[in-house]
Amino acid sequence: MKTAFVTGATAGIGEATVRTLVASGWRCIATGRRKERLEALVDELGADKVHPAVFDVRDSEAMDAAIAGLPEEFAGIDLLVNNAGLAQGLAPAQEASLDDWHTMIDTNVTAMVVLTRKLLPTLIERKGAIIAIGSVAGNYVYPGGNVYAGSKAFVNHFTLALRADLHGTGVRVTSIEPGMVETEFTKVRTGSQEASDDLYRGADPMTGQDIAEMIKWVAELPPHLNINRLEPMPVSQDFAGFRVAREHR
Numbered sequence: 001m002k003t004a005f006v007t008g009a010t011a012g013i014g015e016a017t018v019r020t021l022v023a024s025g026w027r028c029i030a031t032g033r034r035k036e037r038l039e040a041l042v043d044e045l046g047a048d049k050v051h052p053a054v055f056d057v058r059d060s061e062a063m064d065a066a067i068a069g070l071p072e073e074f075a076g077i078d079l080l081v082n083n084a085g086l087a088q089g090l091a092p093a094q095e096a097s098l099d100d101w102h103t104m105i106d107t108n109v110t111a112m113v114v115l116t117r118k119l120l121p122t123l124i125e126r127k128g129a130i131i132a133i134g135s136v137a138g139n140y141v142y143p144g145g146n147v148y149a150g151s152k153a154f155v156n157h158f159t160l161a162l163r164a165d166l167h168g169t170g171v172r173v174t175s176i177e178p179g180m181v182e183t184e185f186t187k188v189r190t191g192s193q194e195a196s197d198d199l200y201r202g203a204d205p206m207t208g209q210d211i212a213e214m215i216k217w218v219a220e221l222p223p224h225l226n227i228n229r230l231e232p233m234p235v236s237q238d239f240a241g242f243r244v245a246r247e248h249r
């Protein structure tokens with residue numbers, strides 16, 4: 001049985017990924033800060049299938065303790081799903097909060113590279129795989145995206161760079177860069193359930209399950225195949241065109 005380390009498994013894409021991988025015969029280490037949600041996953045799926053690792057990804061010592069505390073049967077990691085992340089307080093750069101910017105950089109960028117570096121030896125030893133959840137926001141900018149978009153461009157590009165560094169090791173690396181997915185993400189991003197509902201109204205977004213199925217598909221491909229990047233969007237979403245501000249001088 002193979003083992004996956006899934007960050008951000010208390011909600012949305014990560015939670016759907018744990019359910020989907022376990023249903024397909026994987027063991028999962030499920031991480032996040034909300035302990036009760038991880039415990040609910042263990043109750044639902046079984047302690048032999050899910051190991052809850054409660055820590056804030058920005059806390060490197062807590063991350064070390066979580067890795068050191070893995071039960072023996074979960075300690076050999078075959079798949080790292082770099083998923084935990086957030087958009088917070090998306091506002092024009094000139095109005096944005098520096099605290100929000102630090103939170104996004106610390107979570108989406110710093111924590112992801114730290115965790116990846118710590119798990120690379122076991123992933124190499126086991127000829128495993130890394131799948132990162134970047135975003136279309138890292139490929140196409142939009143107003144208010146600023147640091148979130150920059151952080152996701154980092155995720156997309158760091159992941160491709162890993163593929164180059166891991167050449168010859170047998171480790172597979174994939175960057176999945178989704179558009180709108182209906183999860184708790186938009187609630188965090190807008191700061192309220194109402195604003196989040198408003199953003200999705202009539203938009204027919206993707207679901208966490210849609211992305212989880214892609215993760216499973218990529219993870220279970222024959223070992224000679226590598227998907228470098230996937231960029232799924234709901235049909236309703238498009239990338240923006242240029243804007244022109246007239247008489248701006």
Ligand code: NDP
Binds near residue numbers: 010031057087183
């Ligand atoms: P959710 O808000 O539903 O889930 C986010 C997950 O990340 C939660 O499990 C949360 O756990 C975890 N997380 C956030 N901050 C921390 C932290 N400091 N320490 C530990 N865990 C943390 O969002 P999604 O499922 O939508 O987001 C997952 C990823 O997908 C993110 O990286 C996001 O950028 C990306 N993405 C999302 C899109 C969307 O439209 N939804 C589109 C493209 C990419 P907890 O709060 O319990 O700690």
Ligand code: 8X3
Binds near residue numbers: 134135136137178180
């Ligand atoms: C977020 C994707 O399209 O909601 O990562 O901005 S989108």
